[in-house]
Amino acid sequence: MNAEQAIRLIQERFGVPATGESPNRLEPLHLLVSVPKERWVEFARFAREELGCRYFSHLTAVDWKAEGFELVCRVENLEAGIGLTVKARIGQDPAPSLTGIYRGADWMERECYDLFGIRFEGHPDLRRILLPQDWEGHPLRKDYAVDTPHPPYR
Numbered sequence: 001m002n003a004e005q006a007i008r009l010i011q012e013r014f015g016v017p018a019t020g021e022s023p024n025r026l027e028p029l030h031l032l033v034s035v036p037k038e039r040w041v042e043f044a045r046f047a048r049e050e051l052g053c054r055y056f057s058h059l060t061a062v063d064w065k066a067e068g069f070e071l072v073c074r075v076e077n078l079e080a081g082i083g084l085t086v087k088a089r090i091g092q093d094p095a096p097s098l099t100g101i102y103r104g105a106d107w108m109e110r111e112c113y114d115l116f117g118i119r120f121e122g123h124p125d126l127r128r129i130l131l132p133q134d135w136e137g138h139p140l141r142k143d144y145a146v147d148t149p150h151p152p153y154r
Contacts (some may be wrong), residue, residue: 001051001077001080002072002080002082003020003029003054003082005061005125006018006031006051006082007020007031008078008083009050009051009067010031010033010051012014012044013050014033014035014038014039014043015126016033016035017033018031018032018033018142019031019032025067026061029081029082029083030083030088031082031083031084031085032085033084033085033086033087034086034087034089035036035086035087035088035110036058036096037086037088037090037091037093037137039088040071040086040088040090040096040098041096041097041098041101042094043050043100044073044075044086044101044102045075045101047075047084047086047099048075048102051077051082051084051111052076052080052082053075053076053077053079053082053084054075055075055077055109055113056073056079056098056102056103056104056105056125057074057075057078057083058073058074058075058150059071059072059073059074059098059105059108059109060108060111060112061116061118061140063074063116063140063141064089067091067144068089068090068091068092068103069089069090069091069092069095069116069118069146070087070088070089070090071087071088071090071112071118072085072086073085073087073098073105074086075087075102087107090118090134093120094118094121095118095119095120095121096097096120096121096122097109097120097121097122098122099120099122099123099124100122105124106123106124107129109123109126110126110127110128110129111129111130113126113127113128113129114116114128114129114131114138114141114142115131115139116138117136117137117138117141125136148154
């Protein structure tokens with residue numbers, strides 16, 4: 001699998017553009033793809049099985065306030081030197097979990113739940129991971145009141 005083949009497969013299967021750049025010959029190719037939220041899990045399975053992206057690097061979110069949340073996930077094919085950043089706008093809706101495809105998504109989805117309040121449908125153990133269970137709110141949301149006094153974290 002090379003970069004051109006990966007880009008072609010993504011465009012054929014999902015009808016979305018895949019943009020890519022390689023900083024230099026020694027670094028992996030970086031591809032960026034935005035998919036509809038309805039195809040989030042389908043694309044993750046495709047990336048793992050057909051593109052060979054078996055390494056789950058990270059998952060996070062962006063709070064666009066009025067437009068809601070966007071999930072950002074990075075997976076890599078280490079043998080072919082392809083890195084794939086996948087984005088999906090989910091709004092305020094729950095997102096489907098990727099834990100059935102990538103075991104590494106488990107704690108990262110819990111972190112997104114803890115800090116952004118994003119619920120992942122099908123997650124095996126969705127609970128806080130960084131903050132105490134009785135913590136109110138989600139600190140990385142734009143509507144989180146940062147001037148509210150909280151007891152010190154211990």
